[in-house]
Amino acid sequence: MPAHATTLLNASYDPTRELYRAVNTAFIADWKARTGETVTINQSHGGSGKQARSVIDGLEADVVTLALSGDIDEISRRSKLIDPGWQARLPDKSAPYWSTIVFLVRKGNPMGIKDWGDLTKPGVKVIMANPKTGGGARWIFLAAWGYGQKTYGSATGARNYVSRVLARVPVLDSGARGATTTFAERGIGDVLLTWENEAILATRELGADRF
Incomplete structure (x- = not known):
C-alpha cells in the first residue's frame, strides 16, 4: 500500500x-x-x-x-x-478462503427438503439471489445444473430442472444478504439456498429455534 x-x-x-x-x-x-x-x-x-x-x-x-x-x-x-x-x-x-452453498429450512423442515430433488416438490418456494448479479447465486445455478445433468442425463434435462427450480423463486434479490433478509426476516419461502455464513448468521441473529 x-x-x-x-x-x-x-x-x-x-x-x-x-x-x-x-x-x-x-x-x-x-x-x-x-x-x-x-x-x-x-x-x-x-x-x-x-x-x-x-x-x-x-x-x-x-x-x-x-x-x-x-x-x-x-x-x-x-x-x-x-x-x-x-x-x-x-x-x-x-483466494484466501472458500465456502460452500447450503440449504436453510424452517424449524422442523415442514416441507421435507433434504436434497436438490426436493426443490421441485409441490408447493415448495425457493429463496435465492439472482444469478445475473450474485456470485453465490451463480454457484447455486451451476450446482442445480449439475444435479439436473446427473439425474436426467442431458443438457436438456438439466435446463428443464433448473427452469422448474427458478419457477419456484418468488423473489430474486440482487445478492445473498438480500435473499437472507427475504427468507429470515420477511418469512418468505420454505428453503434458502445461500452461502454457509449466511445460514450461520440467520440462526445466530434470529434464533436457531426458527430454522
Whole structure:
C-alpha cells in the first residue's frame, strides 16, 4: 500500500460485511503500529457481478474482493485496472478462503427438503439471489445444473430442472444478504439456498429455534 494512502475502498460481494469489518479493525491497528499512519477503510457491498460492473463503470475501489474469479477477470479485461495475471500474485490463486452453498429450512423442515430433488416438490418456494448479479447465486445455478445433468442425463434435462427450480423463486434479490433478509426476516419461502455464513448468521441473529 502506498505510504500516502489514508483512505481505502474495498468493493466486496454481499455477505462479507462482518468478515471485513473484523479484518479491517485488525489491519488498521497493525498498520498504525508498524507505520504510525492512521488508515480509514470504507466498504462497498452488493452482488459480486453487480460490484464488478460498478468498478468497470467508475467506482474507484482500491481493493476488490469478489465471489468469482470471472468477475475480477471481467474488470481486468474491460477496465485494465487489474493485471491479467492477478491470480499468480498471491498463494492459492489469490483466494484466501472458500465456502460452500447450503440449504436453510424452517424449524422442523415442514416441507421435507433434504436434497436438490426436493426443490421441485409441490408447493415448495425457493429463496435465492439472482444469478445475473450474485456470485453465490451463480454457484447455486451451476450446482442445480449439475444435479439436473446427473439425474436426467442431458443438457436438456438439466435446463428443464433448473427452469422448474427458478419457477419456484418468488423473489430474486440482487445478492445473498438480500435473499437472507427475504427468507429470515420477511418469512418468505420454505428453503434458502445461500452461502454457509449466511445460514450461520440467520440462526445466530434470529434464533436457531426458527430454522
